[in-house]
Amino acid sequence: MLKNFSLAKKITGGFVIILILLIALAFVGRFGLTRVVEKMDSANHFQLLVDHILKARQNEKKFILTNDPDAVSVVKDEIRSLKNQTKRILDDAKSKDIKKQAVEIIKKSDTYGKAFNDYVAFAGKKDTLMSDMNHKASLALEITAKIRDEQKAKYNQLRDESETKISKMRLRVSLAGKIHDAFLNAKGYRMVLAESNERNISIYEQWKGNHNNLKMASDQIKPLLVEENSKKSLQELLLRQKECMDKANLFFDDKTDDNNIAVIKAVREFRRTIISFQQEMQEQLEFYVEDVQTFSGQMMELSSGADQIAKILLNTRILEKDFINTEDDKLFKKIIQNI
Structure with missing residues (x-):
């Protein structure tokens, strides 16, 4: 059945990638702001999260383009590994803020994993799944913009x-x-x-x-x-x-x-x-x-990165709506490129 998906059905899978990217963004944003440097151990943990996300992205793209069921298994495994690694970060973290963010990441991972499973299981229900993925994409854009605005506000507060x-x-x-x-x-x-x-x-x-x-x-x-x-x-x-x-x-x-x-x-x-x-x-x-100069530079750098991601997400949402109406292959490729 997977091999018979239309491009309109395939595009919904792209939002899964946005949602998984959100995990990294939410963690990096607040992690970087509250603990500009929390020793190499935390950095190594985060690198493992990045590895899981990158592998999941590759297999999601593979599933979108080929409908390969093996890619689905890999994505699920990576989401599971991502949650396990986040739990280890939660156990090792000393900061209450990082613990709070780690708990939030685990909750979001469950939400994202369920959304992906629903998409695979009920791929034929395009309208329902498109609406669900639309909601998740909106959430990704909303949280990205929030991270950007929070860091700009904290930068101004630090400056004052x-x-x-x-x-x-x-x-x-x-x-x-x-x-x-x-x-x-x-x-x-x-x-x-x-x-x-x-x-x-x-x-x-x-x-x-x-x-x-x-x-x-x-x-x-x-x-x-x-x-x-x-x-x-x-x-x-x-x-x-x-x-x-x-x-x-x-x-x-x-x-x-x-x-x-x-x-x-x-x-x-x-x-x-x-x-x-x-x-x-x-x-x-x-x-x-x-110290102030160092912190300010790091805050502005991270805020600028979040701003760029927000622009890409917004542009992707506009392309997504056009693709739903036209199913144009060029729009589909552009969306994949943005993701």
Whole structure:
């Protein structure tokens, strides 16, 4: 009976391919967006899904063109293998989002498998099957467009959020620079006081004033720190400042060699802590900007791919409607080419 199918009946098989392609698209879209890189193990699992889909596509085309019943068996085997592999991904996945998508893929696989079985078993009922495949093709186009739009929306969201965060991180870098500048100014006044036989009140107040400026910049940067390591670094910086001021005051009161050596050591440690903190703020800014650029590029690349697939699906649907009315071989070949 299969060898007697008309071209109008054969074309419905093309939508099975669209539906199977949808599995890969839905998985890749959300998988790529929520986990830009989830290690090589997940990539290897996905490659196995692709292999099953490609083999199923080849045999679906073979069935459409030759009505070979062996091709039907291969397609069913590949759908079964696709489900089994997806279940393994579900078992191994750590992300709740990936687990959710894997469950959805398994459900869709059952739907697609049933649609294909119905087509083979009831190929003579062209109108009924054409309507069913039409629905599945519409669903493919709808979900493809949804994936594209979701990724564009998330790209815009990432851009807006990153601009705000980058602005705060640049402010942190600026404040860290002010801390360093205040330290250098205070150091200069301390050295002048160290060379004086008597404490110059004006110079001493300038020294204290620069330390106050340093403390003020530290207070401004504190609410901008969200990383625990950065918070600890700032705490250490303030402890070093207190130690440095205490030892300097002891030296100003009693200018012995021991007190002088203690001040020099304290200043050296204070300077090291400030430079380390300043570098930490700069590196965090650079790393974040680099990450945002990477994520944005991947999102736009995937969104562009989904957009191209949506256009192909839309064009295929238009050709499909024309073919139903004309059964033109050229339209049939064009549909197969699009698929």
